Amino acid sequence: MTDSGRSYHTIGDPAEVEAETESLRDRRAAITELGDALRTLVEQAAATEAPADELRRAAALVREATIPVGKQQRERGQMPTADDLLGGVRMYNPVCGSGSALAPPLLIELGAGGVTGSCTLGLAYEGPPMYAHGGVSALLLDQILGYATSASGHPGMTVRLDTEYRAPVPLQTELRLSAEVVNVDGRKVTARATIATAAEPDRELVVATGLFIALRADQAIRLFGTVLHPDASNPAVAHD
Ligand SMILES: CCCCCCCCCCCCCCCC(=O)SCCNC(=O)CCNC(=O)[C@H](O)C(C)(C)COP(=O)(O)OP(=O)(O)OC[C@H]1O[C@@H](n2cnc3c(N)ncnc32)[C@H](O)[C@@H]1OP(=O)(O)O
Numbered sequence: 690m691t692d693s694g695r696s697y698h699t700i701g702d703p704a705e706v707e708a709e710t711e712s713l714r715d716r717r718a719a720i721t722e723l724g725d726a727l728r729t730l731v732e733q734a735a736a737t738e739a740p741a742d743e744l745r746r747a748a749a750l751v752r753e754a755t756i757p758v759g760k761q762q763r764e765r766g767q768m769p770t771a772d773d774l775l776g777g778v779r780m781y782n783p784v785c786g787s788g789s790a791l792a793p794p795l796l797i798e799l800g801a802g803g804v805t806g807s808c809t810l811g812l813a814y815e816g817p818p819m820y821a822h823g824g825v826s827a828l829l830l831d832q833i834l835g836y837a838t839s840a841s842g843h844p845g846m847t848v849r850l851d852t853e854y855r856a857p858v859p860l861q862t863e864l865r866l867s868a869e870v871v872n873v874d875g876r877k878v879t880a881r882a883t884i885a886t887a888a889e890p891d892r893e894l895v896v897a898t899g900l901f902i903a904l905r906a907d908q909a910i911r912l913f914g915t916v917l918h919p920d921a922s923n924p925a926v927a928h929d
Pocket of ligand 1: 776777831832833834835836839840845846847848849876877900902904905908
């Protein structure tokens with residue numbers, strides 16, 4: 690499937706579509722399995738106190754593991770074949786993607802009037818000792834704000850993110866995030882999001898306000914043309 694670049698949404702012979710669906714499901718499961726293993730590796734590497742020889746042995750094993758993974762690589766202008774951009778499936782999103790070693794991952798759910806999220810940050814996300822790096826909090830908040838704006842029917846790109854750090858975010862502690870759209874003014878959408886612990890959901894540790902701008906068609910084509918429409922790499926199509 691990686692080689693052919695065919696869409697999983699192609700309407701065709703039902704048996705073939707069924708087989709593709711099964712193969713996609715299997716590939717996504719394998720991507721998640723690798724993501725889980727990588728996250729364990731990243732977390733244990735951030736927490737390790739193993740001696741130097743053990744670390745060198747581990748480095749050699751990891752270098753060996755990169756060989757099969759590196760065999761078929763996509764380029765910047767190609768979406769992962771396991772993704773479904775319009776369906777909201779982003780396997781390697783660095784916040785929510787189950788295939789990303791960088792993602793906690795943050796699990797987001799649609800709720801009444803907004804969205805909620807949950808995750809636990811390990812030692813790999815440490816900023817001040819025992820607490821999350823402030824940039825990691827901003828990352829989580831930007832993602833859930835973007836999700837809330839999309840879910841409300843006003844998808845856009847972040848142009849401003851104001852983050853107020855009221856108290857440190859503890860590591861190895863279940864977190865609760867929430868976000869809601871607070872204003873829509875033409876193409877400008879404002880949303881508010883918070884981080885709290887699951888144990889004290891009403892105590893806001895970090896609060897962010899994000900301003901999102903819905904793209905005009907020309908902006909979307911200029912920024913994402915080749916990804917959204919493969920033929921847009923042809924200037925005749927891109928400037929339609
Ligand atoms: C069921 C549903 C499930 C949903 C399932 C999908 C889930 C999906 C989740 C995805 C979650 C991703 C969450 C991460 C979101 C990112 O990380 S996005 C990446 C980071 N952001 C960027 O890279 C954006 C960079 N900025 C830009 O490219 C350009 O600013 C833009 C966005 C193309 C806009 O172009 P522009 O020329 O700056 O602005 P323009 O269009 O002329 O202006 C529009 C208005 O915005 C204002 N504006 C622009 N910038 C600013 C600013 N910084 N401050 C204030 N006002 C501004 C302008 O002044 C103008 O105002 P008015 O004059 O109309 O009053």
